[in-house]
Amino acid sequence: MRYTSGAIETLIDEFARLPGIGRKTAQRLCMHMLNEPRTAAEKLAKALLDVKDRVIRCSECQNVTDRDSDPCVLCRSSGRDRTVICVVESPVDLLAFEKTGHYKGLYHVLHGVISPLDGIGPDDIKVRELLARVSRPEESLQVREVVLALNPTVEGETTSLYISRLLKPLGIAVSKIARGIPVGAELEFIDEATLSRAMEGRSAM
Amino acid sequence: MRYTSGAIETLIDEFARLPGIGRKTAQRLCMHMLNEPRTAAEKLAKALLDVKDRVIRCSECQNVTDRDSDPCVLCRSSGRDRTVICVVESPVDLLAFEKTGHYKGLYHVLHGVISPLDGIGPDDIKVRELLARVSRPEESLQVREVVLALNPTVEGETTSLYISRLLKPLGIAVSKIARGIPVGAELEFIDEATLSRAMEGRSAM
Ligand SMILES: [Zn+2]
Ligand SMILES: [Zn+2]
Incomplete structure (x- = not known):
């Protein structure tokens, strides 16, 4: 019925x-x-x-934007540090960083990650566009550091490694956001992989 | 952000x-x-x-229907028992009964229940339209029984009582669907009110 x-x-x-x-x-x-x-x-x-x-998609950072607003407000903003680019998988991840209010650099949205099993190669995501951005000769647009902020999945790690190998020969510092214990979390409830990562990534006090 | x-x-x-x-x-x-x-x-x-x-809304039963299909398919159907009307609160409840495939009479959708606290009186739901249906002089449309199938809430019970008092003087049999233990349910998990109702509504075997 x-x-x-x-x-x-x-x-x-x-x-x-x-x-x-x-x-x-x-x-x-x-x-x-x-x-x-x-x-x-x-x-x-x-x-x-x-x-x-x-x-x-913003012609600069590939983030979503309106047709009449390209480059996007973030790329046009005079208040951002143009020497750093944070690479994320999706516009939602970008938003998560913006919500913290701490990061003041630019972004680059890949719109996916490399995933051979799903038939997704480097050319299916916005890697080439990232390379073009960091390779520009203009001094004023010189990018000094690229921060990889991809999800801690096998695909995310693979993609991070791939991008890092492309960028390092260009003399660009490549970093990766820290993995570790979430703020406020209790150790006993943290999974082993995260605990191991936290131990590996320990810093001097 | x-x-x-x-x-x-x-x-x-x-x-x-x-x-x-x-x-x-x-x-x-x-x-x-x-x-x-x-x-x-x-x-x-x-x-x-x-x-x-x-x-x-169907001009007969107040059920939802398309503009080019009034009265609705249920009211037009030749396979329904026109001497019984089942009164429900909403089109979703009507659908629930139709899904059982057992009920073969007509319906009347009230589109709500009387709820003085929410300022909903008898004229705000389709009670008048029900009264008009059962009061028609045509022998062929004579309704003999009205089954009240409202939700077991205070408002549902109030509305059932109100409609019952309106219809009985017209010589129409008014009944109410049975409350009791759901089929397949285990007694130990049934709330007390339902158990009491089931006991009150016991029938001879
Ligand atoms: Zn942009
Ligand atoms: Zn109808």
Whole structure:
């Protein structure tokens, strides 16, 4: 048995296509939209199309930005240290660093990591664009350090190594963010791999 | 810190307005749409507007139906017993009964329950429309029984009592669905109120 409305069925189907949205949730969302004014549906519909029509990748850092704002606000900002580039996998990771408010350099978004098993090679992510950025002759744009901030997965590590080998011959300092005990975490609840990394990465006091 | 794209921020805001969708989930859904082809966004956008433009309430049973299908398929069906009407709170509850495949009568959807604390009175839900249905003089449409299938809440019980008092003087049999132990449930895990109800509602074997 399905709903007595084809329009309702279709909207439930479309909601259920979204990741992490099951049929029960899709049904609840659809019923919610039924009870909302038409303007609510219009706003969500417009936002969906706008994201497809207006969002592009910044020609500098490959971060997401609006069509009428390229390079992105971060790349255009006069308050950023242009000698450091932090390399991240996704715009969400970039946002995580920005939220800390501590990092003041530039970014480069790879939009993925090298993953041979998934058929993703260096040319499928934004490695070439990174290389172009750090190779520019203009003195004012000289990048001195690239900080790799990829996820601690096998693919992330592989990608970090690959990029590091490309950049070092260019005389650029390449670093990697520290792995260790999260702030506020209790040692007894930390997994062994993290503990080992924390021990390896110990620093003098 | 927000995204470097206004279009992305707007879509996250709109997703986060949906019930049960937090900001993290909204962010994930937005990133998903960014990676989908434009047709995926178009389909969801169209489905949202269609639900507002095409869905109406059946003039007979108040169930949701499409504009070009009134009365709804259930009310038009020749295979239903027109002497019984099952009264439910919402289209979702109607669907739950239809899924069982056992009930073959008609329905009436109240679209809510009487709730004085929320300022919802009998005229704010579809009680008047139910009264009109059972009061029709045509012999062929004569309703003999109304089954109240509202949720076992204070408001549901109040509404059941209210409707029952309206219908009984009209010579219509009014019944209420049984409360009791769910099929397959183990007694030890059933709450006391349900156990008491099950005991009260015991039937001869
Ligand atoms: Zn940028
Ligand atoms: Zn109907």
